Amino acid sequence: MPATSRRRPATRKGRPVLTRESIAAKALEMAGAQGFASLTMRALAAELGVTVRALYNYVEDRQDVVHLAFDTLLTSWNPPPLHAATWETSVADYAGSLRALYRRWPRALLVSLEEDTPPVSVHPNRLLNLDRFLRLLRDVGLDMPSALAAHRHLSLLVLSFVLVVDGPADRADGSPGEGGLVPDAWFADHADLDIPTLREAAALPLPTPDEQFDELVSAVVDRIRGGLRAD
Numbered sequence: 001m002p003a004t005s006r007r008r009p010a011t012r013k014g015r016p017v018l019t020r021e022s023i024a025a026k027a028l029e030m031a032g033a034q035g036f037a038s039l040t041m042r043a044l045a046a047e048l049g050v051t052v053r054a055l056y057n058y059v060e061d062r063q064d065v066v067h068l069a070f071d072t073l074l075t076s077w078n079p080p081p082l083h084a085a086t087w088e089t090s091v092a093d094y095a096g097s098l099r100a101l102y103r104r105w106p107r108a109l110l111v112s113l114e115e116d117t118p119p120v121s122v123h124p125n126r127l128l129n130l131d132r133f134l135r136l137l138r139d140v141g142l143d144m145p146s147a148l149a150a151h152r153h154l155s156l157l158v159l160s161f162v163l164v165v166d167g168p169a170d171r172a173d174g175s176p177g178e179g180g181l182v183p184d185a186w187f188a189d190h191a192d193l194d195i196p197t198l199r200e201a202a203a204l205p206l207p208t209p210d211e212q213f214d215e216l217v218s219a220v221v222d223r224i225r226g227g228l229r230a231d
């Protein structure tokens with residue numbers, strides 16, 4: 001009979017079994033929800049149900065934990081194949097993979113703001129996926145400066161979208177007016193304010209986050225098409 005691999009148990013005699021992978025996963029979960037500023041060795045140990053001393057049997061220090069967490073984030077980023085023949089769809093798929101990654105751990109994206117020394121080494125996915133996306137744009141006819149500009153544009157739009165649109169929508173409790181252009185409570189607090197144009201705009205139905213994201217991707221695709229026509 002062929003040998004079968006056995007998964008290491010999560011606990012042994014009622015106590016958590018630590019690995020660098022389990023530490024990284026929990027650290028990323030904490031950073032994604034609360035930011036890296038919340039990630040202390042004491043807090044991490046408490047979340048894992050172990051002592052701080054136990055953590056140091058697997059990691060060197062807090063910076064090692066930060067690196068492991070960010071490495072785990074990038075390990076999870078696996079965009080679908082990109083094809084020049086259907087480049088519009090490939091651009092949308094690539095953008096969607098970034099959105100899903102960022103949305104899963106939104107506050108972890110602020111590592112450069114919260115850490116004095118963010119991770120300096122890079123996971124291979126950060127290089128491979130960028131190379132594949134730039135190759136896609138080069139294969140459809142963009143020169144390298146235009147391809148780089150398109151990538152910067154897309155990356156910044158997706159990052160800001162997740163933080164500004166997806167984040168509040170994911171945290172909303174479903175209360176009326178919570179997901180609109182302006183929360184109803186703001187208007188109530190400033191009932192005497194002369195803002196008729198804004199009130200008219202806020203009365204219109206707001207597209208869903210998915211619909212807004214599709215608009216974002218369409219704008220990026222249109223920009224790429226414009227670069228192709230210019231060439």
